[in-house]
Amino acid sequence: MDTSVVSAASNSGANPxxxxxxRKSLDMQAASVATLLQGLPQVTPASNPPHLGQNIDIKV
Structure with missing residues (x-):
């Protein structure tokens, strides 16, 4: 979102x-995102077998 539009509207004496x-809708969206993030399961890096992620295959 372009915040310059919001600041220009507030400085020009526009309807508040x-x-x-x-602002209210942004607060509601932030609360919704926080709720969604809290509902995600916590993933631990140790859940993968130890042999994964040790080698990189490169083909040209």
Whole structure:
């Protein structure tokens, strides 16, 4: 999102209601993302067998 548009609108004496709505929707989105991230399972790096990730095959 281009924040210069928001700051320009707030400086020009525009109606503050859209800015309040924008901030509220951004807060709601942040809360939704935080909830989704908390629901993800925790993956430990030790869950893979020890022989994986030791070699890289390169073909040209």
């Amino acid at each position: 209601v859209p800015l309040v709505m924008l």
